[in-house]
Amino acid sequence: xxxxxxxxxxxxxxxxxxxMLLLVAASAxxxxxxxxxxxxxxxxxxxxxxxxPVSLNHQLPCTVRVERFxxxxxxxxxxxxxxxxxxxxxxxxxHQWIAGPGELLPYFLVRDLRHxxxxxxxxxxxxxxxxxHSLHGWVEEFVERDAASGWQAVATIHISLINNMNADPxxxxxxxxxxxxxxxxKAKTPSALAQAMSAAVAQISSEVAKDIHHQLSTTGTLKx
Numbered sequence: 001x002x003x004x005x006x007x008x009x010x011x012x013x014x015x016x017x018x019x020m021l022l023l024v025a026a027s028a029x030x031x032x033x034x035x036x037x038x039x040x041x042x043x044x045x046x047x048x049x050x051x052x053p054v055s056l057n058h059q060l061p062c063t064v065r066v067e068r069f070x071x072x073x074x075x076x077x078x079x080x081x082x083x084x085x086x087x088x089x090x091x092x093x094x095h096q097w098i099a100g101p102g103e104l105l106p107y108f109l110v111r112d113l114r115h116x117x118x119x120x121x122x123x124x125x126x127x128x129x130x131x132x133h134s135l136h137g138w139v140e141e142f143v144e145r146d147a148a149s150g151w152q153a154v155a156t157i158h159i160s161l162i163n164n165m166n167a168d169p170x171x172x173x174x175x176x177x178x179x180x181x182x183x184x185x186k187a188k189t190p191s192a193l194a195q196a197m198s199a200a201v202a203q204i205s206s207e208v209a210k211d212i213h214h215q216l217s218t219t220g221t222l223k224x
Contacts, residue, residue, distance in 0.1 A: 045080070045194040046098045047108055052206035056118035056213050062132040064212070065123040066110045069137035069157070071102040080190055082144035089143075095190040101142040105157065105201065109135070112205040118213045133174070134162040135212065140178075144185070144193045151185035153196035157204055161212050175215045179204040 075081055078100050079091035097104060106125055113122040123131060141156035161175035183199040185192040 040094050042094050042096060043190070044096055044098045045190060047104060047194070047198045047201055049198040049202040051112045051115035052202050052209070054112075054116045054118075054206050054209045056116050056209070058217075059118055059120065060213065060216050061120050062216055063121040063123065063129075064113065064119055064133045064135055065127055065129075065131040066106045066113070066125060066135045067137070068125045069102040069105055069139050071100065071139040072141070075101055075139060075142045080144065080193065081142070082146055082193075084146050092190060101139045105137065105139065108201060109137075109205055109208065112202075113209055113212075116209050116213070118209065119216075130164070132163070132165050133216070134164055135208075136160040136162060141180075142197075145182075146188075151188055151193065151196075152182045153185060153193055153200050154180075154182045155197060155200045155204060156180045159208055159212075161215060174219060175212060177211060179207055 074089050077091070078096045078098070080095050080097060081089055081091050083089050110122050110124050113119060121131070123129060136159070138158040139156075140158060141154050143154050145152045145154050157179050159175070159177055159179065160173055163172050163174050166172050181200040181203040183196040183203075185196045
């Protein structure tokens with residue numbers, strides 16, 4: 001009789017303990033559901049500018065492929081990077097470029113070079129056709145610089161023009177140059193930064209088109 005009473009008591013204690021666990025779990029779940037909020041959306045930005053009106057006096061019979069650019073480690077990301085004074089670099093949590101600068105810049109440069117009509121063909125990095133020349137790039141800076149006087153979009157790009165027709169490795173590099181541009185942001189917002197960066201890249205693109213056309217025009221390219 002005592003054994004039965006003990007078993008019943010233990011069963012009641014066990015069931016009570018189970019009920020307590022269920023109540024705790026339900027309370028925690030209710031609290032989580034009550035405090036939950038939808039995740040913040042991520043906004044994506046791209047460059048947006050008209051192809052610069054570069055005037056080239058004639059079309060060259062050469063083909064150029066713009067390769068993907070390498071990027072300095074601080075900017076090798078889709079994140080929009082901003083910097084104040086000193087060495088600190090930060091990024092926006094919910095504002096990003098639609099693609100990293102190593103992907104974004106070559107395709108705009110292809111469009112702009114085609115718009116000049118100064119070359120027989122200008123190909124994207126994905127094109128499989130062989131070309132007489134290749135344009136390689138390295139993005140040194142692609143950043144929002146913040147100062148008390150205002151924000152600026154800053155782009156610094158190194159360009160190398162390679163002659164694919166020359167087997168001599170010491171003579172393949174026809175042009176190597178650093179391009180730098182900065183443009184003020186009209187407001188302290190990521191959207192204003194994207195507009196300012198577009199202006200900076202447009203300036204660099206115009207200079208690149210003129211320089212490579214001039215270099216190809218004056219180094220015996222016409223024989224190809």
